[in-house]
Amino acid sequence: MTMNTINGIPQMGFGTWKRTGNEAYEMVKAALEAGYRHIDTAQAYDNESQVGNAISDSSFTPADIFVTTKVWIDNYGPGAFRPSVEESMARLRLDKLDLLLLHWPGRPDGPAFEDYIGELAAVYDEGLTKRIGVSNFNTALLAEAARLLGDRKISTNQVECHVFNQNGIVADYCREHDIALTAYSPLAQGKIVGNPILKEVANAHETGEGEIALAFLMAEGHVVIPTSSRPERVKSNLDAAAIRLSGEEVVRIRELDAGMRMIDPEWAPDWD
Numbered sequence: 504m505t506m507n508t509i510n511g512i513p514q515m516g517f518g519t520w521k522r523t524g525n526e527a528y529e530m531v532k533a534a535l536e537a538g539y540r541h542i543d544t545a546q547a548y549d550n551e552s553q554v555g556n557a558i559s560d561s562s563f564t565p566a567d568i569f570v571t572t573k574v575w576i577d578n579y580g581p582g583a584f585r586p587s588v589e590e591s592m593a594r595l596r597l598d599k600l601d602l603l604l605l606h607w608p609g610r611p612d613g614p615a616f617e618d619y620i621g622e623l624a625a626v627y628d629e630g631l632t633k634r635i636g637v638s639n640f641n642t643a644l645l646a647e648a649a650r651l652l653g654d655r656k657i658s659t660n661q662v663e664c665h666v667f668n669q670n671g672i673v674a675d676y677c678r679e680h681d682i683a684l685t686a687y688s689p690l691a692q693g694k695i696v697g698n699p700i701l702k703e704v705a706n707a708h709e710t711g712e713g714e715i716a717l718a719f720l721m722a723e724g725h726v727v728i729p730t731s732s733r734p735e736r737v738k739s740n741l742d743a744a745a746i747r748l749s750g751e752e753v754v755r756i757r758e759l760d761a762g763m764r765m766i767d768p769e770w771a772p773d774w775d
Contacts, residue, residue, distance in 0.1 A: 514726050516543045518543045533738075546573060556596075579605075608770075616644075623635055637659075649680070665691040666698075667694065685725065688765060690740075713740060716743075
């Protein structure tokens with residue numbers, strides 16, 4: 504399957520949140536064998552080594568696989584940022600990252616916003632990563648980050664996004680500013696199963712609710728990074744890339760948006 508890309512990012516990737524130890528290794532291998540060529544990880548996931556080992560042990564070279572990782576907020580200080588990125592690269596067995604993100608806006612008592620944005624710019628300028636982006640930024644933070652980054656492009660903003668929380672304000676902002684929205688938790692952590700509208704559309708396409716939920720987000724122009732601990736689900740999620748929803752189906756699924764946010768830690772920004 505040839506996968507569409509948005510800002511150079513394959514539109515479907517395999518997410519590794521909550522996949523640790525041998526499970527992370529085995530599921531990344533299963534994803535690569537199924538046809539994924541985009542793997543998403545993070546320093547905070549504690550699985551970069553397993554991701555790197557799975558890619559190294561596969562039949563693919565690092566050049567074949569698009570790898571995203573994220574700097575954790577505890578590493579935003581000037582003495583920690585670049586060393587943490589170099590450690591991530593070593594764990595992933597990569598000479599250069601495809602995409603490096605800030606995992607969250609920093610804590611109020613942490614390094615200043617302009618300082619850690621400057622650290623992100625520096626590792627990009629020094630060639631440690633091909634692309635940079637952010638995660639869990641609201642529109643105000645996106646605008647300020649863009650101002651500080653100057654002509655360095657924000658490739659993506661990775662945020663919680665699924666049929667029950669379509670994040671419309673952020674999505675519209677990203678479209679207007681040529682920033683890919685990468686949807687994490689795109690299956691609403693399993694809550695899409697049994698939804699009558701998704702089930703009806705799924706029956707029409709002879710598939711499951713999960714595939715329809717993913718196909719909808721892709722039809723909206725988003726990157727999606729579903730995860731699973733089951734090889735059969737890893738493979739079936741990938742099938743969503745071939746589903747083409749009708750305009751009427753897209754409109755019906757848009758009506759499921761209820762602003763249902765599942766990820767909201769105490770350090771989160773003021774959401775739009």
